[in-house]
Amino acid sequence: MLDDLIDGVARQMTASQPSVAFTRRVVARVAQLESKGHRRRWGRLVWLLAAPATVFIVVMAVLVFRDRVVWQPSAGPRSNPTRRTAPAEQMAPEAPVAEATSDTSKVHAHARASDVNARSTPPTMVATSDPDLAPLVTAPLEIVPLGVAPLPRAVPIEVDALSIGHIDIAAMP
């Protein structure tokens, strides 16, 4: 009996209901969360797209304006606008025509030396329009004439005529 009484009192202690508008309140909060979530998702998407969009715009701008931009040379000895390349005839005198020699080893040695000289020689000579400066002229290269020994006369090769001997084959038994 007392157990039932204790159980009854315990039941009464929790015998209550949430208010009538409870469900509506919860659903309203859920809907609010949903709308916030949508807004947050859109915001995140915008931020995610912002970086590639910026890169795309920059790349497109570079591609469009690349050909229109005139590069102005900056001040300096290499990019001085008053300097110009010297005419080809001033750059280097014509090399003398090689003369043939009979010594082959000497020819090869000279050829190697002239090759080294050609590589170590500055490739360009720049003249300036500045009247105070004398035009820079490099000394003409000293090139040893390249001689090639004539080929020795070819010796004809003589081949003897082939002779085939008679072969005897025994008859099959």
Added chain:
Amino acid sequence: VRGNPGSAAAGHPTVATIEVSIGCVSDADLVVRAREGDTEAFGELVTRHQTAVFRAALAALGSTADAEDVTQEAFISAYTRLSSFRGNASFKTWLLTIAWNRAINRRRSLRWRWTRTVNIDTPDMELEPMSGGLNPEQLASSDQFRRAVRREILALSPKLRDALLLAQSGEYGYDEIGAMLNKAVGTIKWRVSQARRLVKARLRALGYTHVG
């Protein structure tokens, strides 16, 4: 919930809109719909389980205002975590576990303890002197005795009190209480029995020797 008037129905005016009573839909189906953002489906889940969740929170907190706050928080939390609900247990059990954990966290908070202390000190909770001249039936039905029982239940340790109040609320089976408290069913049954025994012993110690 109305049937979705999709492109087929829109292209064929003779196709009637299918009306589906939400009361026939299982919790699992409602959960699926709620996951897709159907707030009406979630509202049905709230309607179905609000009493069970509220009573669990009330058993833990003893205050209807706090219990309602916790119930609301539990439902919102459940909605935001619907994707983590795997369906191993029933939706009700999963929801009750969320609500119970929230209620216990609130009970442990300093603010709640302070409020609780003030409430205990109120004159309403004071034990009244034993009435004399009443037979056991009259005494058992008297408000004075019922208040004494209530006082003794509140004086129980939280473990025993929780088990007793949850078991007697009529909303949960022992397995659901076990899931909420993370204890075996046998443990819950023992706690309920022990709670009754202790309340009876204290009542006898207070002079109610001829009851039960």
